[in-house]
C-alpha cells in the first residue's frame with residue numbers, strides 16, 4: 480500500500496489543507512475532483528472553505544474498489560453493511576449549513592465510510608464521530624488512522640451522543656432521523672447548530688436547529704433530502 484506511506488509522509492506535518500492530498504495522487508483524480516467542485520458550485524454550494532475541502536479530500540479512498548472509477552460522480556454508493564457513502568452534494572450542503580469556524584468542536588453521527596468526516600476535518604473541525612455498526616466503525620477507524628487524519632472515532636448509539644465530551648459547537652447527523660434526538664440537543668452549545676435530516680417515513684427534510692438559550696431552539700427547513708435511517712442501539716460483529 481505505497482499510497483498509504485506517501486500519504487502519511489505528506490500528512491506528518493499537517494499545517495495546511497493542501498496536505499490532505501497524497502503526494503503522488505494520479506492526475507486524473509485531481510482533475511475529476513476539480514470538475515466535481517465546479518458541479519457543486521453549479522448546484523448552489525457557495526462556501527469557499529467547503530468547496531476547498533471537497534477539492535482536497537480524495538474520495539476514491541473511501542469507496543469500494545469496484546466503484547473507484549465512479550468516485551467523483553455526484554452520487555451515493557454502497558459501502559457494505561447496508562450503508563452508503565453520502566453523495567458529495569449532500570456532504571457539501573450539510574457542511575455548509577454547519578457554518579464551521581476553525582477549531583469548532585463537532586460531533587458527527589454516522590461515521591460510515593469516513594468521507595464526510597474527513598471533509599469536516601479539512602474544513603476546520605475538531606471532530607468526534609460515532610458509528611453504531613461495529614464492523615464499519617473498526618474498518619473506518621483503522622483506515623483513517625492509516626491515512627493520518629486526525630479525528631476521534633467512537634462505537635456507540637448516536638442517539639446518546641457523547642456526554643463526556645459535550646458541549647459541542649456543532650452537531651451533524653448523517654442518517655435520516657424519524658424523531659428528534661433530544662439528548663443531542665442538550666449536548667449543543669448555546670448559539671450552536673445541529674444539522675440533521677428529519678421526517679416520518681421516507682420523506683425527510685434537512686433541518687438546521689439553532690440553540691438560542693438553555694431552553695429554546697429554532698428550526699430552519701433547508702429542503703428535501705434522502706438518507707439511510709438513523710437507528711437506535713448498536714450492532715456488533
Ligand code: SAH
Pocket residue numbers: 562563564565588589590591592593594595596609610611612615635636637638653654707708709710711712
Ligand atoms: N457520512 C457517511 C454516511 C454514512 S450512511 C459517509 O459519507 O460515508 C449513515 C451512517 O449512519 C451509517 O453508517 C449508519 O450505520 C450510521 N448510523 C445510523 N444510525 C446511527 C446511530 N444511531 N448512531 C450512530 N450511527 C448511526
